[in-house]
Amino acid sequence: MAPISRECDFLVIGGGSGGVACARRASSYYGAKTIAVESKSLGGTCVNVGCVPKKITYHAAAFAEAIHDAKAYGFSVEQTAPFDWTTFKHKRDAYVKRLNGIYERNLTNDKVEYIYGRAHLVSKNEVEITLDDGRKEVVRAKKILLATGGYPTMPKDIPGAEYGINSDGFFDLEKQPKKVALVGAGYIAVEFAGMLNALGSETHLFIRHDHLLRTFDPMVQEIVTKEYERQGIILHTQSSQSKVEKDETTGKLKLHYNDSKGSGVLEDLDTLLWAIGRTPDVEGLGLENIGVKTGEKGHIIVDDFQNTNVEGVFALGDVCGRLELTPVAIAAGRRLGERLFGPEKFKTARLNYNNIPSVVFAHPEIGTIGLSEPRAREKYGDDKIKVYKSEFTALYYAMMGPEERGPTSYKLICVGEEERIVGLHILGLGSAEILQGFGVAIKMGATKADFDNCVALHPTSAEELVTMK
Structure with a gap:
């Protein structure tokens, strides 16, 4: 192991919304010497492959709908060319890149030291960081926060599943798919299917049961399922997938499936998108080195105050698997920063997870x-x-x-x-x-x-x- 290169009061592993919020609160409000470590782009899922680029794409889809609806209000609006997906994609990327820079400047302004690298727990007070150039540093910290988030889950038992993409890959698409299949019934699948359909893609949505958004109120499930069918999204209910094939000449995909109508093959797909859940990003983090407990799906177990079972080690956000929403991670991060480093009045500060919109x-x-x-x-x-x-x-x-x-x-x-x-x-x-x-x-x-x-x-x-x- 490399020698100790620096020391701090608070080491935050993960530069997403929750980790950054906690780091900034600890440093700028309460003067804690804070270091933040991130191995990817600052801002985490929300900024880079989640809320922000998703909502921008949603706005594009809303324009497509408004152009159609304008006729009812007496406007003779003609779309003279197809939606320019490529130009839109590059402008969206540029906006996200600007946000990455803003996140880094905010850390600097709040006196949080930022290290680009992959962190690995050595002890409950020491973390080895592999830098971009392969060098390793060891940071000693009085307290450590694990806020590494999660990543999209891919199928493991479907031959050819790797020919598809996940929700992260959606934002890498250079061209709009003319024909697309999405697998999943959660909010990610529902959102992407709605946007793609509104922008003119032939959209197939494969779900395991009969309704979308099965954790939501039955009213929502029933109406959104019916509405998606009305809008022209082709729903495959009670479905499962058995194989994916790729034509190496054309790049087109062929999806073999079973649904409520029987077995079938969906051909000439430009894109297959898996939206079947998310996995906590804990691989290589070294949780086993200090005995941090995790649940069945790998999420880090915490109490109501974001404490893990190891003293001085905390966790929040998607890596904990509880209400995986950006504002939740931010709120929990700020409360934790106040509790750990703020005055006595904050010693019981925590996020109340009830009634979160x-x-x-x-x-x-x-x-x-x-x-x-x-x-x-x-x-x-x-x-x-x-x-x-x-x-x-x-x-x-x-x-x-x-x-x-x-x-x-x-x-x-x-x-x-x-x-x-x-x-x-x-x-x-x-x-x-x-x-x-x-x-x-x-x-x-x-x-x-x-x-x-x-x-x-x-x-x-x-x-x-x-x-x-």
């Missing part, structure tokens, strides 16, 4: 906070639950025919005589922006009466949430 940038958008209806009934009992629902046509679609109108559907789940709201689920245009404000109310313990006492904003879709009967 989340959105799916599907077509249409989905927003959710709190419990689904089945989970609420299981937790509180049927006799304690009251559900309010509203399905309507948003004013945006007033000028369109029935076959062109997207769905809007809202649900409130209330508990007890006071009708405290324990679940809110919305599906329709603008759901992401609508949810942020209502999320604050629910986090504060809002009741149905509180919603009723708020004067509605008219005409909006959101007013339905404060006028439900």
Whole structure:
């Protein structure tokens, strides 16, 4: 092992959203000597191959939809050329690269030392870092944070699966696939399928069961599944895949599968995208050297304060497998920085993981906070639950025919005589922006009466949430 090259109060392994937030809070607020180590691009999944480039692509898809919808409002809009995927992709890459630079400058401004390299735990206070040029350094730290995130899972038992790409590879595509197959029913598969379809790709979506987004409220599952079929996405339900073949001359793929209609072969695919889950990035981290406990799927086990079972070693974000959302990692990171290095009033600081809002940038958008209806009934009992629902046509679609109108559907789940709201689920245009404000109310313990006492904003879709009967 190389000799000790530097020492610090706090060593953060992982330069994603959670790790950077924690490092900056410890250093800039409380003066802890902090070092951050990252082996890839700063910003982690969200900035590089997740939230940011995904939402930019979502905006492109929204323009395609708006061009189509404009005709209903009297605009004679003609698309004179296909969507320029390549130019768009390069502009998106350039924006992400600028964000990488901003992340590095923020670390510098907050006096966090940044090392580009791969970290390997030697002891609970020492980490060996392999630098880009192959040299090794050893850093001694009083406290260590593991925030290495995760990466997309690939199938291991399907011959030819390697011919497909994962969600990271989506952002490397130089040309728009004319014909694409996606495997998965979670938010990544749903988002990518919606975007590709809106931009004009022939889109096939393979799911294991009958509905998309199976961890969401049944209302969301049923409506988004039906809507995707209406929009022209070809759903293969109750499906499994047995083999992938590649034509070495044309590069086209052939997917062998079984679904609810029987066995089949999908030919002439430009792209096959696997969106079947994510794996914690712990390989080579050296957890076994210090005895850090992990779960069945490799996630690092932590308590409510982000403590691992090893004193002085902490973990947060996707590597822990609990609510894998960027704002969750950031919030947990800031709380941990305050608890470890802040004044006495922060000694019990931690993130409350209850009632955290989340959105799916599907077509249409989905927003959710709190419990689904089945989970609420299981937790509180049927006799304690009251559900309010509203399905309507948003004013945006007033000028369109029935076959062109997207769905809007809202649900409130209330508990007890006071009708405290324990679940809110919305599906329709603008759901992401609508949810942020209502999320604050629910986090504060809002009741149905509180919603009723708020004067509605008219005409909006959101007013339905404060006028439900």
